[in-house]
Each structure stands twice: as structure tokens, then as C-alpha cells.
Amino acid sequence: MIAIVDYGAGNLNSVKKAFDYLGAEVAVTNQPEIVAAADKIVLPGVGHFSSLQTLDRTGLREALLSGASAGKPFLGICLGMQWLFEGSEEYIQMAGAGIVSGKCRKFPASVKSPHVGWNSVAIQKGSRLLRGIAQDSFVYYTHSFHAPVVAETTAASEYGVQFTGAIERHNIFGVQFHPEKSGDVGLAILKNFCEV
């Protein structure tokens, strides 16, 4: 079972719908015990970094961290990926998980923000999550803050600055874009996660 973590940030329907379409067994939950019992964990989310504070208040943070350190495949989507980093300029009062080093930052003033739409991804290295995805494939983004390119970066996009599109380290995966909204490319990425 894949637990899709509901912490009250935005709309999780589309993520669930995509996994349903792929035939995966999923549970949308805000219960740490269900997260603990899951085989895989998806942390979605869109919106403000401060909404992640709910994870700290509800005991979900511990459940997520222990699942991640136990080797369970973990996929952070958008804000969920940013949470894997140390923090974000968007809300410095709260720390991220710190599984990946670096902090999320605002886009430079030279470009419109938020970054909304289909952008190409430059795949930088072999990846289980991006297996079979063609170089320069298009994916759908919508965000105002971006993660830096780091050692774990497997794909990057450009929008006024080079930023991380996808990360991967052992069982930890993250995508800044929305695979559930990225057509066939996105579905292939979610299918790869189901098969990890």
C-alpha cells in the first residue's frame, strides 16, 4: 500500500487519481500509524512552505522520517520534495527534513513568478524514477520557490536559474514538477515509483 500523506495543503485528489489509474493500492491519510504501516510513502503538496508545519504538529514528521530511514520508497512532490531539503526562504522559521542539503529559494526578479507551465527537463544521470524518460521531456510545474541543483539532482530545468526538477538517493525520490499533471511522461514516472 502507498500512503499519500494528507496534511491539509491543497488538493490531493489528482495524485490519488493518477495512482488509481495505474492500478496502485493507495490510501490518502493524515494518520502517522497508517504512514508507518505503508510500503511506500508519497508526500504531495502545493502551496506555502509553512503548511508543512502540520507535519510537525501531528506526529507525521516522525512517521515520515522513520519510514524514509527504514528504506521505504519515499516520493516528495512539489512542496513535498522541498521538504526533503534543509528549508526554504519562503518560511525560514521551519526546518525541512534535511535529508538533502541546500535551501529552497525564490526565483530571480528577471522572470515572472510563479513559474507555471510545461518546461523541459535535462536528465543528468541514471535514475530509477526517470527510467525510460526521454531527455528534454516536458513536465508541468507550478511553484514560486525552487531547490538548488545538488549531488542528488537527477534532472534539472531552467527558469531564470538552473534548479532541481528531480532528486534521488537510494529510497528517497523527489520531483518539483507535478507528475500527476504531466501527461504520459508523468504517468510513466509514477509507474516507475510503483515498481521501485
Add this chain to the structure above:
Amino acid sequence: MLTKRIIACLDMDGGRVVKGVRFKNLRDAGDPAECAAAHARNGADEIVLLDITATSGNRRTLLDAVRGTARSLFVPFTVGGGIRQLDDAAAVFDAGADKIAINSAAVRDPALIGRIAGRFGSQAVVVAIDARRVAGSSADGNFEVFVAGGRVPTGRDAIQWAREAAACGAGEIMLTSMDRDGTQSGFDCQLVRAVAEAVSIPVIASGGAGSPRDFIEVFRDGQADAALAASIFHFGLENIAQLKHELYQANIPVRWPC
């Protein structure tokens, strides 16, 4: 590179997709779920479903259509028409929309933008503006905001309203030129550019799409981030894949092939 989006708009009446010129002579163009899936297969970057005759009586019809359309649609999906309060928006999101479009209700109560954005994020809130050129205004053009499906003038300046909507937390502006809507005579690039320069959020140009050249112009001269069309994508007048190919050849960045 961030691409320019081509958005297919489905105008819906009583659960069926329809299209008329300036809301008259509505012609039946099919089932929303089928139309949306066909457009997505054809290369549409996004789908908008607008309930053009939204009344409280047919909310169930709309929500059923949203649910049916969302089930197997994996590109961004916006729903508009008759969203007057947070609960209406919540019901549409719950049925599977990724974004909602609000128009008259936002003009009446701009704080509604922030209330919806506060719960679902700014990226989920599209403020739709219907604007018409003010007769006899200067060459620069003044544009007035209309509400209630283009029937009621507000006396408000469209560019000012776009700025205010963005400040209230809108994630995108969907800007329709009422002068061009349904005419297939080209987008109003002057209007689009004025708004695109006034706000830092993406602007979706709407109204007047008739040929690939119109899209090239609205992206180049109008500085639109996305362009929306309805009628030309129905009835086989223009194929989205062919349109994108032509944009690609004109060096407009588009998701192609997709």
C-alpha cells in the same frame, strides 16, 4: 525552457459542450469527458471547462461533468462558471479540478480570491476577466471589465482590476477580449500586452483565435504566457497538433512533440 501553453476551452451547457458566436446559436459539440480527452491526446497543454449557463440548479450536472472529465485527464484542468463562494470552489476541487476560474464573484468580493488561495494555494485560483474596449477611448485603449457573462458593465478598468486580483492572491489571469470573442479575427494583442506588463503572474489570452498566425502574434506581441481557444478546436477547424507544429516552426517554444 518554459513553453507557451495552448489551452482548449470547453463551454458547457446542461452537461454538453457547446459553442456559439458571442453566446448565440449554441451548437452541440459533444460530451465534456470525451472532448477533453481528445484535446489532451491532440496536444492541448491544459483543459478549461466553463459552465456558461451556471445556475444553482445545475451544480450537480457540473460536478458530475467535472468528475467524469477529471477521471482520466492527466493535464491541468480548470473549471469555471457559477463559483460564488469558497464552498462552491471546494466542491469543484473535490470533484477533480486542479484550478478554479472565478469572474463575477471576484469582482463583487475580491477577498474571495484570497480565501480560496489560502485554502487551495494561489496556483489553483484563476481570475477570469472579460474586457471590452471603451468606445471612443484613446489609441492606447481603455478596457472596461464586464461581469455576468459579459452582460453587465462594471465601470472598472481591466488593467487595474488585473493588478488588484494579482495582489489578492490570484495565480493566473484569464483575459478575454469581448470584442474578439467568437470572431476568429485574432486576439486583442494590445489588451493582452497591457495586462501582461502590469502583473507578474501568468496571463492567458482568450477571445479571437482563428489561425496559427493569431497565436504567434499573441505570444510575440501580446506577451501572453498561454492562449486559449474554444471554437477553432471543435468541428475540425484547427488541429492542436498542427497548430503546435506551426508555432514550433515559428520559434515559439511549445511542448512539441508531446
